[in-house]
Amino acid sequence: MNLTQLRYFVRVAEMGSFSKAAIELDVAQPALSRQVRLLETDLRVTLLQRTGRGVLLTEAGKRLYDHAVSILQLVAHAREDISANRGEATGRIVIGLPPSMGRMLTLPLVDAFKQHLPRARLAIVEGLSAHIVEWISTGRVDLGLIHNPDANPAIETIHVLDEPLCLVSASKGAARKAAPLPFTELVKLPLVLPEPSHAIRKLLETQAALAGLKLNIAYEVSSVSAILELVRSGHGHAVLAPSAIAASGQATAFRMRPLAESVLRSTLCMAVSAHKPATPLLKQATRLLRELVVSGVGAAGARP
Template sequence: METRRLEYFVRIVDAGSISRAAQDLGLAQPALSQQLAIIEQDVKATLLHRSRQGVTPTAAGRQFYRQARVILRQVEEARALVRTAEESLAGTVSVGFPNGAAAILCLPLIERLTSAHPQIDLQIVEGYSANLTDMTGRGQLDIAVLYQETAPPGMDAISLWEEDLLLIGPPGAGLGDAVPLDTVAGLPMMVPGKANSARIVLDRALADRGVTANLSVQADSLVTLKKAVQRGMGYTILSWPAVAEEAEAGLLTVAAFTDAKLKRTVALCTPHAVPSTPARDLVAETIRAVAAAALAEGRNPGMRPAS
């Protein structure tokens, strides 16, 4: 039975007259009488006594009236709960992404949120993990995807995936699919600054092997590093997501390391200093879902579930 018919019946009983109820509802009296007949046919009982003075409920009608009011109240409460939930999901959520992870996460995240939750104002900041860590620690970001094995001070962290760092060279470099780590000693390496996560992993691996890299340029710019390598100015270390587009187009060559795992963990971090909101929680949950989908697709070499 439609709830509007329950409302019609309650209004008729409250008014004590079908004509007055029809006027209040903005309906023609014959139309309202027809709706009443449908209700009585549905419950297989006479619900109203009709007289010249108006209408009064029968014993069955009184029972039906009480139950109808309960149902209508519950329906209104349900609507109010939904409205409150939708309103609580509104607001601005700022998220920081390092360049490589952004290539995997950003577009699917935007697509999902704009489709299902357009009331959330998503603000995306893209940059190096070290800079994003500082911004998150100062409360400038609600959420950050960072290259972190453990949670930074003042933050909670959930691992999204683990990824290998690869040797990136110019087109036709002849690297093959894999090279030993000491290859970097004989190549002009163009790397980010020492605070960068890829640089930290590279320096640690080289120190463990007693290998010294031939560092020709340091640049904290992903675009500059990739463009310079494309033009044959040197080699660099990056993850597959950061170079997938260029590698698939033949603009860069990619090789894994045969004798060392240069790996880092990608984590979803939320600062303690920024209060949790339903909107922030939803964005974080969506990022985790996008990451899980990317892992399931298996299209990114060297990307796997975090150990």
């Protein structure tokens, strides 16, 4: 077993195809297949199940994949650590973004890296805050944006900004300035909310429990874009931060009304591993991400 074999195996597993992985890795497909076969021979197991449409991981393959990803990440971090001793912002960094942040920040992040960190390689993944925390804890993500983080000894958080939550409804003609909506009125409305693990859902459930009330949940949908589509079509109301509406690109289709309770705010933080040293690349990426969030998300939250 060697690093080349592990790297080839991981890429084939991720692409689900030898031919696609060969193109991605810029190696001949027979050479790629041979290295994976050697790995299977060495371990005396079948790692990949060949199908008519590509390949699937076997149970042994799934176990090796997790080990291989961790090993390759450790090697990458070792290289970055050596570069860090020279003060160079080089290497690969993986940044995790919530979906709404991904739509708003992906292009600015890529442009900022090209301008300020040309020797670094950037990868961006999207997921809910809970997923990003898990990925940071396991080493799959280096830096992430998360909403309303719980205490976790595996990560360190840096507060970026707070956004007030608003009731989001379908727009009906010209927008009028509305008085803040009390929580006692909010619970009477049919709501389209994300699953219970979502930060905003947990915040609303907690507030309802403290007030002895129950939310009127019409639909439970994970995707913010799907939530907004249901709201736009008149199937209910949502509770979101202004930046989510700005990122949708359909701000005129919705009407936002502030909530009266000041505790109903979404706190956005950056998160990193508590157990890994901060490399020059991580420090500079953290600075760039914070600047982009404050200028982009903060500006969206400040709009009426």
